[in-house]
Amino acid sequence: MPDNEPGLATILIVDDNPDIIRLLSSLLADKAEILFATNGQAGITIAKKRRPDLILLDIQMPEMDGFAVCRALKSDPDTRDGSIIFVTAGDDDASELMALEAGAVDFIAKPLRPAIVRARVETHLTLQRQAREMKKLAHRDGLTGIFNRRYFDEQISTEVMRHRRQNLPLGLMLVDVDHFKMYNDTVGHLEGDACLQKVAATLSAAARRPAEIVARYGGEEFAIILPGSDMPDTEKFGDWVLQNIRELALPHPNSPTSTAVTISAGLVSCIPDPHLTPELMIARADQALYKAKSQGRNRFQTYHVPEPRVDRPHAVPAGSFASP
The missing domain is CATH 3.30.70.270 (Reverse transcriptase/Diguanylate cyclase domain)
Structure with missing residues (x-):
């Protein structure tokens, strides 16, 4: 189970560029608790511990790129339910297709446009909330209201x-x-x-x-x-x-x-x-x-x-x- 406060959304930013982390954090601080990591392995470790609702993941990182991080997260039962949005300078069709095939739900190109970032993040946080509510209903006992x-x-x-x-x-x-x-x-x-x-x-x-x-x-x-x-x-x-x-x-x-x-x-x-x-x-x-x-x-x-x-x-x- 996640360690974050129940009902409070959590976003994990994984990027080796501190300036991008600061920019995304300032754009999204009012929407969720913000976590961050500056490399892929650290991002995986934080994701396993905190199980964020949404991960904003850079593709081009040293040692372990975003595609490898995404595949690792999606193959682990502890982290596979979190939504992943790739944030990268590459905006070609091939990169976007690889991102989706790796398990991402969306793709945001740099340079970042604040209004687009906020809108897409809000959309996927809403989808996560709706999915959780539907899952709760399917997992509840009809008589007592507790889990079944x-x-x-x-x-x-x-x-x-x-x-x-x-x-x-x-x-x-x-x-x-x-x-x-x-x-x-x-x-x-x-x-x-x-x-x-x-x-x-x-x-x-x-x-x-x-x-x-x-x-x-x-x-x-x-x-x-x-x-x-x-x-x-x-x-x-x-x-x-x-x-x-x-x-x-x-x-x-x-x-x-x-x-x-x-x-x-x-x-x-x-x-x-x-x-x-x-x-x-x-x-x-x-x-x-x-x-x-x-x-x-x-x-x-x-x-x-x-x-x-x-x-x-x-x-x-x-x-x-x-x-x-």
Whole structure:
């Protein structure tokens, strides 16, 4: 997920000419947060970290030209969604065609004309905003309004790969509303739907960092992706979520666990290695969830990934569980 403030567009200028960077920055400062790099490799590094909405990219740069930078950005899942406009002194048909074939959405010729630059940048920022809104609608659960299973499946795959590359811990939490069938049978399906909506809203409010993703996994199950979260941080989050659900204090008639709605959760956190698939990570969290339910519900369990040993296969380690 990008590090920039939600809702604030970000433009990255990649050009080896400081004068061009200053000119473009002054022209566009009122439209977005401006980032810049003076060579292709630095531009790629910034783009991977910040994932800008729009990149203004020079073609003629030493060591790594704009075409190579564009192809690298478009081949990387972390950066391929950003729009790229080439800004260059070459205005011939061949250069423009190469730019479009490399993955650019537009081409601005030097010398720069301020009105044209602003108009084209505004057009592509608008298109980016519209594309994001359409994508959000396609990825939202109709009942709860949070992300749906399809989006979760896409994001857990992306985050496993990203955390593997960056050697960072990734946390995952699977949540199940306790005795939900009994709740439906007792108070009716309309109240059951309202319960799921309130639980979803509470989970979303508990996930405070923009990078954290809360999704409806299916039925009364939810999933939360916790980027950069090691096991202690993941367990703290688990405590925080259970506390928030208890404070919701939704009456649950006939529940053998509590007078109010409660949840059970399974937690896992690890630095993904080459053997860890998204499916395996989900299975580990699901095993921890099953353990939490079998031990009385209204709690979480953590799946502790064992250290690999040379005297046994690395495939699917049994792991262990620990109470909070």
